[in-house]
Amino acid sequence: MTTLQQAQRPIPQVKGAPLVGNTFQFIRDPLGFLTRLQQQYDRLVRFTIANRLVTLTLTPEDARHILQENNKVFVKSDAYKVLSLFLGNGLLNSEGDFWRRQRRLAQPAFHRQRLALLADTMVQETQELTERWKQHEAELPIDISEEMMKLTLAIVTRSLFSSDVKKHLGSISQSVTTIIEFAYVQLHSFIQIPIHYPTPANIRYRRAVEKVEGIIYEIINQRRAEKRNGTDRRYDDLLEMLMEARDEETGEQMTDKQLRDEVTTIFMAGHETTANALSWALYLLAKHPAVAGKVREEVDRVLGPEGIPTAETVRGLTYTLQVVQETMRLYPPAWLFGRKPIADEPMGEFRLPANLGVLICPYLLHRDPKYWPNPNQFNPDNFLPERIKERPAYAYIPFGGGPRLCIGNNFALMEMQILLALLVRAFDFRTTRRSVIEPEPGITLRPRGGLRLRIKPVSD
Ligand code: HEM
Incomplete structure (x- = not known):
């Protein structure tokens, strides 16, 4: 391991325009800009975006160093602050001892056995969708992005709250889109107008946050009231797990504010990502009918023509899983995320200065020709067990890595396998x-x- 004294080589920096640096190059075409940097540099490269100097890391080894080996030196980058008005101090944004405690409290809700209980919800929601699609005129394209967003929103909402909150889904879905779009614009703005200034964008954002927050508090309050009155049903949902979780050392439970933050975080992190991955998967299957045929054949063989997938049986859908994994290789929903070191940190012969942002880019790692033959081609065989063994683990990080690995990764994988199995079997x-x-x-x-595809029932 290198020491700080040895780590003296300057990190190469991309030339930028006066004042704006590389902001416009980045904003105009982020993937193109970053891909060109990957082609020109080996390990680390710096550029400025919206007045901030950031270092892009390009190797799986450095991703592992930051996310796993030396994770204690790195905290989430400033970009995450943009999300904090909405997500509060939930798992995605919190740090240190508070994060560790919250993660311990939330972890049991995501154990495989618990998740198995949610498979039914996933199946039911998808069956409702397939019934609706069967009424659709064959030649008219369907807005797959929107449908996947609604489907995963319904699933995460029922998984969290069991009760039927369908009446709220339309307005939640709109608010969530407003929030995500606002956060992205903020992220790349030169001047961040404080959120309490009454600009139209700020007002829209705050209203959207209040709407979702209002619904979440309503549900928490109702559940607390039922518990007080002894009228609560036996809920099998994530909210119940979070409400009942107790700190091993202190015996404390989460306050309403903590619950609100965790629930909002799970809710937000838990559907947009999965919806995008599913849309991309259906797009790739539409473009590769032979792969779709293999998925269908596997589903028929493992589940039978009418069989319902369960947490147990989806484990047999290994090719379907490969399709999911390969989809997230080409189109990782969390395509870029950031950290910053809290102290100067050696990275081989380079030194990362304290408090400057560092970017980890799954999109680039997943298409690096050093690890992926024909990196831009869709090939589920990239995830055959023997191929996985040949690669460094951090060459593929759709769910991040180390202690901050996505807590919902098994939830998401099961959900994507179930949904794809049912959709591809039917259409x-x-x-x-x-x-x-x-x-x-x-x-x-x-x-x-967005993504529009034509669908045709398979039996036709
Ligand atoms: C395809 C779907 C998903 C993808 C690609 C994804 C990706 C990620 C990534 C990359 C991180 C780490 C971010 C970082 O290190 O800065 C993360 C964290 C997180 N994800 Fe996911 N996620 C997905 C689905 C889900 C689902 C379904 C849930 C919940 C039901 C969820 C909840 C979370 C939470 C709470 C965190 C923060 C964990 C912590 O820091 O302790 N995600 N996700």
């Missing part, structure tokens, strides 16, 4: 005339302009 997906869809990098990686 053939075909691209429309606009058959090439570009990724749009916002907070997550979405299909630009």
Whole structure:
């Protein structure tokens, strides 16, 4: 390991325009800009964006160093603060002992056995969707992005609150879109107007936050009231787990504010990401009918033609899982995330200065030709067990890594396998005339302009 004294080599820096640095190059085409840097530099490179100097890391080894080996030196980057008005001090944003305690309290809610109870919800919501789609006229394209967003929103909402909150889903969904878009614009603005200034964008954002928060508090209050009156049903949902969780050392439970922050975080982190991954998966399957055929064949073989997937049986859907993994390789929903070291940190012969942002880019790592032959091609065989063994683990990090690994990764994988199995068994997906869809990098990686596909029931 190098010491700080040995780490003296300056990190190369990209030339930028006066005052604005590389901001416009980045904003105009973030993926193109970063990909060009990957082609030109080996390990670390710096650029300025919105007045901030950031270091882009390019190797799996450095991703491992930051996320796992030396994770204690790194905290979340300033970008996460943009989300904090909404997410508060929930798991995604919190740090140190507070984060550790909250993670300990929340972890049991995500154990495999608990998740198994949620498989039914996933199946029911998807079956409702397939019934609706069967009534759809075959030649008319369906807005897959919107449908996947609604489906994963319904699933995460029922998983959190069991009770039927469908009446709220429409307005929640709109508010969530407003929040995500606001956060992305803020992230790349030169001047961040304080949130309490009554600009139209700030007002829209605050209203959206208040709406979602209002609904969440209403549900928490109702549940607390039921417990007080002894009228609560036996809930099997994530909220119940979080409300009942007790700190091993102090015996304390979460306050309403902590519950609000954790629930909002899970709610937010838990559906937009999955919806995007599913949209991309259906897009790739529409473009690769032979792969779709193999998924269908596997689903028929493992589940039977009418069989309902469960947490147990989806484990047999290994090829479907490979399709999910390969989709998130090409289109990782969390395509870029950041940290900053709390003290100067040696990185081989380089030195990362304290408090300057460091970027980890799954999108680049996942397409690095050093680890992926034909990196831009869709090939689920990249995830055959023997291929996985050949690569450094941090060459593939759709869920991050180390102690801050996504707490919902098993939830998301099970959800994506179940949904894909049911959708692909029931329908053939075909691209429309606009058959090439570009990724749009916002907070997550979405299909630009949405994704529309034609669907046809398989039995036709
Ligand atoms: C395809 C779907 C998903 C992707 C790609 C994804 C990706 C990620 C990534 C990359 C992180 C780490 C961020 C960082 O290190 O800064 C993360 C954290 C997190 N994710 Fe996910 N996620 C997904 C689904 C979910 C689901 C379904 C849930 C909950 C139901 C969830 C809840 C969380 C939470 C609470 C954290 C913060 C964990 C902590 O720091 O302790 N995610 N996710």
